[in-house]
Amino acid sequence: MLKVLTIDGPSGSGKGTVAKILSQKLGWELLDSGALYRLVAFGALKHGIELDDVDKLAELALTLDVEFKLEEGNELLVPVFEGENVASQIRTEKCGDAASKVAALTPVRDALLDRQRAFATEQGLIADGRDMGTVVFPSAPVKVYLSASAEERAERRYNQLKASGESVSIAAILDEIKARDDRDMNRSVAPLKPANDAIEIDSTHLSIDEVVSQISDALSEVGLI
Numbered sequence: 001m002l003k004v005l006t007i008d009g010p011s012g013s014g015k016g017t018v019a020k021i022l023s024q025k026l027g028w029e030l031l032d033s034g035a036l037y038r039l040v041a042f043g044a045l046k047h048g049i050e051l052d053d054v055d056k057l058a059e060l061a062l063t064l065d066v067e068f069k070l071e072e073g074n075e076l077l078v079p080v081f082e083g084e085n086v087a088s089q090i091r092t093e094k095c096g097d098a099a100s101k102v103a104a105l106t107p108v109r110d111a112l113l114d115r116q117r118a119f120a121t122e123q124g125l126i127a128d129g130r131d132m133g134t135v136v137f138p139s140a141p142v143k144v145y146l147s148a149s150a151e152e153r154a155e156r157r158y159n160q161l162k163a164s165g166e167s168v169s170i171a172a173i174l175d176e177i178k179a180r181d182d183r184d185m186n187r188s189v190a191p192l193k194p195a196n197d198a199i200e201i202d203s204t205h206l207s208i209d210e211v212v213s214q215i216s217d218a219l220s221e222v223g224l225i
């Protein structure tokens with residue numbers, strides 16, 4: 001059985017957080033697919049490529065010069081893009097918004113497909129994003145669709161950005177989240193939606209531990225752990 005767990009869902013639903021906890025608990029690899037789209041957006045902004053220049057964006061996605069490295073003092077892999085650690089630079093809302101725009105372009109998505117699939121290993125993989133269960137790993141034995149209300153997600157993101165020193169208003173974040181949901185859910189290619197066989201978890205009133213435990217139960221049920 002393919003040892004892949006997919007976690008899809010909108011921004012701020014907790015995908016990255018539970019993926020990281022589960023990967024530490026199970027010793028499985030992580031694929032943060034959103035980071036790849038953020039890197040394409042970051043590269044475009046860095047090299048002055050317009051966000052609607054499909055050919056140049058697809059070329060950038062195909063040749064993306066990135067390595068995910070384990071750095072001292074950091075338990076997570078950090079993206080080293082064109083030789084520079086860009087972990088915090090790609091996490092800004094500006095980059096998230098630009099990522100959502102380039103992610104709506106079919107040639108960019110196609111260019112990233114093989115790179116994403118190459119993350120699957122016998123050791124096990126937890127892949128988080130928008131289309132992990134629907135497009136990238138359609139035969140994954142456990143697929144999770146993680147959601148939460150837009151208001152709850154905006155509050156989580158606000159606290160997270162504040163803690164990292166970004167000054168933002170909660171109203172602006174809520175608008176941003178709704179715009180990104182709309183773009184990610186209504187694009188014609190690989191829109192954000194639950195796979196037919198996904199387990200849907202609404203985390204609005206659940207703790208991180210409760211979400212982790214529901215996913216662990218689902219993995220046990222199919223004999224993956």
Ligand SMILES: Nc1ncnc2c1ncn2[C@@H]1O[C@H](COP(=O)(O)OP(=O)(O)O)[C@@H](O)[C@H]1O
Nearest residue numbers: 011012013014015016017156160203206207208
């Ligand atoms: N169930 C939860 N309850 C409260 N806060 C949560 C929960 N899940 C995640 N968070 C917090 O919300 C923020 C966004 O989570 P994150 O994992 O980055 O979301 P995503 O990867 O889906 O965008 C983080 O600061 C995280 O600690």
Ligand SMILES: Nc1ccn([C@H]2C[C@H](O)[C@@H](COP(=O)(O)OP(=O)(O)O)O2)c(=O)n1
Nearest residue numbers: 011012033034035037099100103129130131
């Ligand atoms: N598998 C994926 C992952 C991300 N994307 C796009 C859509 C998202 O708005 C952006 C950024 O994704 P990311 O997962 O980093 O965003 P959040 O951390 O959930 O805010 O990239 C995608 O289209 N497909």
